[in-house]
Amino acid sequence: MDSRLIATWRRVFALAWPVMGSQVLRTLMRTVDVLVTATFSPAAVVAVGLADLYGRVPLRIGMGFGSAAIALASQDTGAGADANRAEAVSGAVLMGLVAGVPIALCGLFLGRPLIRLFGATGDTVTLGAAYLALVLATAPARHVSLVAARALQGTGDTRTPMYVTGLVNVTNISGSLVFGLGLFGVASYGVVGVGASTAVSNVLSAAFLLAAVHHHSDDLALVRPRDVTVARQLLVVAAPKIVEGFATTLAEFPFNALLLGFGTPVNAGFQIGRRAYQQVTGPLSRGYRTAVGVLVGQALGDGDAEEARYRGWATLALAVCSVGAVGLALVALAPEAVRLLATGSPDAIPYALDFARVYGYTAALVAAAIVLAGALGGASETRIPLVARLTGVFGGMVGVTYVLGVLAGWGATGAYVAVGCQYAAMALIALVGFHYSDWATRAADMMAERGSVAGDD
Numbered sequence: 001m002d003s004r005l006i007a008t009w010r011r012v013f014a015l016a017w018p019v020m021g022s023q024v025l026r027t028l029m030r031t032v033d034v035l036v037t038a039t040f041s042p043a044a045v046v047a048v049g050l051a052d053l054y055g056r057v058p059l060r061i062g063m064g065f066g067s068a069a070i071a072l073a074s075q076d077t078g079a080g081a082d083a084n085r086a087e088a089v090s091g092a093v094l095m096g097l098v099a100g101v102p103i104a105l106c107g108l109f110l111g112r113p114l115i116r117l118f119g120a121t122g123d124t125v126t127l128g129a130a131y132l133a134l135v136l137a138t139a140p141a142r143h144v145s146l147v148a149a150r151a152l153q154g155t156g157d158t159r160t161p162m163y164v165t166g167l168v169n170v171t172n173i174s175g176s177l178v179f180g181l182g183l184f185g186v187a188s189y190g191v192v193g194v195g196a197s198t199a200v201s202n203v204l205s206a207a208f209l210l211a212a213v214h215h216h217s218d219d220l221a222l223v224r225p226r227d228v229t230v231a232r233q234l235l236v237v238a239a240p241k242i243v244e245g246f247a248t249t250l251a252e253f254p255f256n257a258l259l260l261g262f263g264t265p266v267n268a269g270f271q272i273g274r275r276a277y278q279q280v281t282g283p284l285s286r287g288y289r290t291a292v293g294v295l296v297g298q299a300l301g302d303g304d305a306e307e308a309r310y311r312g313w314a315t316l317a318l319a320v321c322s323v324g325a326v327g328l329a330l331v332a333l334a335p336e337a338v339r340l341l342a343t344g345s346p347d348a349i350p351y352a353l354d355f356a357r358v359y360g361y362t363a364a365l366v367a368a369a370i371v372l373a374g375a376l377g378g379a380s381e382t383r384i385p386l387v388a389r390l391t392g393v394f395g396g397m398v399g400v401t402y403v404l405g406v407l408a409g410w411g412a413t414g415a416y417v418a419v420g421c422q423y424a425a426m427a428l429i430a431l432v433g434f435h436y437s438d439w440a441t442r443a444a445d446m447m448a449e450r451g452s453v454a455g456d457d
Contacts, residue, residue, distance in 0.1 A: 008314040015294055016287035018162035019153070023283035025162075029169040029201075033194055036180045044191050049130035050118050053249075054132055058103055058139035060245030062146030065096045067293075068237035069147045071380045072230070073154025073220075074294045078301020081452035082220075084230065088450075089151040089213060091225040092234050096147045100140030107136025115367060127191045134195035142208035148209035154297065155220055155289055164208045172201035229450045233380070240382040244389045251393035258401050259415060266412045269351025276337040276352070277359035281326050283368075285367045288319040289374030296378035301447065305440035311433060312375035319367040327363020328358060351412055358416045365423040372430035379443040384433035388426040396422030 037048045069092040076085035106114070111129030120128060149161035166223040175197025182188025189196070214222045225231060259267040292315035299308035330337065338349055359366075369392075373385035400421045405414025433439075447453065 002083045005317075007315055008035060008311055008432075009318050009395070011295060012288065012291045012311075012315050012318060015156065015158050015291035016284075017292045018158040018287075020283040020287035022162045022165040023098070023286050024429055025166055025169045027279065027282070029172050031148070032173045033176055033198070036176045036194055037191065040183065040190050041123070043123040044127055046120065047115070047124045048131055048191060048194070050115055050120060050124070051128045051132040051135065054107075054114055055135050056245075056249055058100060058136065058142045059146075060249065061103075061242055062096055062143040063245055064238040064242030065092045065099070065143065066146040066150035067241040067377050067382060068092055068234040070150040070154040070290070070293055071237050071377055071382075072105075072233065072296055073151050074156075074297025074378055075301035075380070075447055076452050077155050077450045078298035079299070079303075079447060081447075084227075084450055084452045085155075086153040086221050086223045087225060087227045087230045088234065089147075089154075089220065090222045091227070091231050092147045092151065092238075093144055093210070093213075093222065094225055095231075095234060095238075096143030097140045100143040101326050104137045105141040107133050111136075113424060114226075131191050131195040134192070134199045135202075138199045138202035141202045145202065145205040145209050148213050150290075151213055151220070152209070153217065153294060155216070156298070157216070158290065158294075159239060160212050161209065164205055164212065166399060167208070168201040168205045171204060172197050173348070177202060182284065188250050200444075227450065233446055233450060237377075237380050237382055240386040241377070244382075244386045246353045247386075247390055251398055254398050255393075255401060258398070258405060259412075262405065262411045262415070266351050266415070268348035269353075269412075270355050270415070271359075272338060272348055272352035273355025273359060275341055276334070276356045277327075277330060277363070280330055280337075281323050281359075281363050281366070284323050284326065285370040288315055288323075288367065289370045291315065291374075292371055293374040293378035296375045297443075299444045300379055301452065303444075303453075308440060310381070312372070315375065316368060320364045323367035324364030327360040327366075329360075330363070331360035334360065354412070354416055355419070358419050362420050362423045365420075365427040369423060369426035369430050372427070372434045376430070376434060376437075376439055379439040380446050381433075381437065381439040383444055384439075388429035388433070391429060392422040393428035396425045 025221075033048070034045075037044050051141030069089055072088035072092075073085050075089060076082070111132045113124055114132065115125045115128035149164070151161050176194045177183055178186050179189050179197060180191075210222070213220055256267060259270055292312060295311040295315070296308045299305075299311055334353050338352040338356055358436070369388060373388065376382070376384050397418050400418035401415045403414070404410045404417055405412070408414065410417075
């Protein structure tokens with residue numbers, strides 16, 4: 001096999017595996033929170049579930065600014081433009097911090113009205129508002145931690161964020177068990193204990209990652225942002241990612257409503273089948289996405305567009321082969337995986353099996369869409385992934401489900417086809433965009449505009 005390809009794959013995996021590990025730890029933390037909450041009451045489960053929908057808001061915004069940070073940080077690392085890199089990272093951190101303030105205020109003062117929007121009453125509103133206030137109060141810290149982690153990753157350091165994630169997730173899990181359930185003689189605070197554990201973990205994560213950025217060995221430091229050009233570029237890169245995230249969340253509402261129209265077991269089957277898929281393939285795809293964004297950005301910063309393009313295609317091949325193989329394994333093992341997750345929903349098992357198999361068969365397409373979006377993001381091109389996502393979730397997931405499932409009367413089968421169409425559309429648009437669009441020139445122009453050229457300091 002080509003030695004250049006093997007060397008590239010080794011670099012990809014060296015960057016990707018810590019991200020994969022971080023994702024597994026994050027998923028474990030969320031699973032523990034759900035299991036602990038389930039021991040309190042049905043109202044507690046619903047309350048936390050509704051509050052978590054709003055909890056995605058800081059995640060989407062933080063990921064948007066994080067994408068901008070990793071793009072500019074990786075390019076400036078490749079160019080050796082340390083001063084511009086510090087400006088970009090510091091600007092992204094400050095933007096994330098400021099953007100989190102209104103979210104925190106909403107959580108503190110509008111918790112009850114926000115939970116009532118879903119028709120909730122009684123204990124569900126009380127518990128949901130308390131949990132929401134705790135989680136959203138730390139939205140600024142959540143934004144800062146997401147941006148700082150991706151800034152470190154942009155320099156090629158994916159291990160430090162993993163270490164911090166591991167530490168704070170253990171803290172979160174321990175806090176949820178001790179203060180949520182009341183272990184070791186500590187009083188049980190229920191949902192408040194779970195929410196407080198998450199809030200403390202968010203603050204600790206931000207503090208540790210900021211310290212890591214400021215004291216990084218690669219001359220990465222925090223400065224007072226002053227460059228308007230860098231600030232504008234951060235917003236240009238971040239805005240499409242933020243819109244993409246919100247669009248994904250928004251599309252969930254009509255899609256879930258359509259599934260409920262086919263029957264509650266169908267909707268439950270979708271949730272279970274998707275969870276089975278995400279548990280086994282999500283960390284892989286996200287790890288590859290981060291790695292390819294870093295490698296493409298650094299190559300562009302070094303002025304080597306051909307190498308950037310090669311790294312994109314090489315990572316795509318690795319992701320499609322590995323994630324695709326895991327997806328086929330999920331198809332074979334779907335009965336065991338679904339039964340493990342559907343212990344309390346026997347009616348949903350047939351639908352969960354079908355959804356899990358659809359996700360398994362389309363795993364290679366999902367990986368392709370995610371990796372190509374990461375490669376384009378490393379070049380500061382976040383508009384094409386936005387178009388791919390909008391087309392996939394609204395045209396494929398929602399549109400095809402309505403046309404085939406409702407108008408044509410296919411029911412759940414229409415939803416199965418829609419999921420496949422969603423990822424096929426996303427992968428195709430991302431593939432065409434990566435192959436034909438002039439993303440390398442866009443990145444070079446933006447670097448020149450902010451004064452980042454190879455050899456600069």
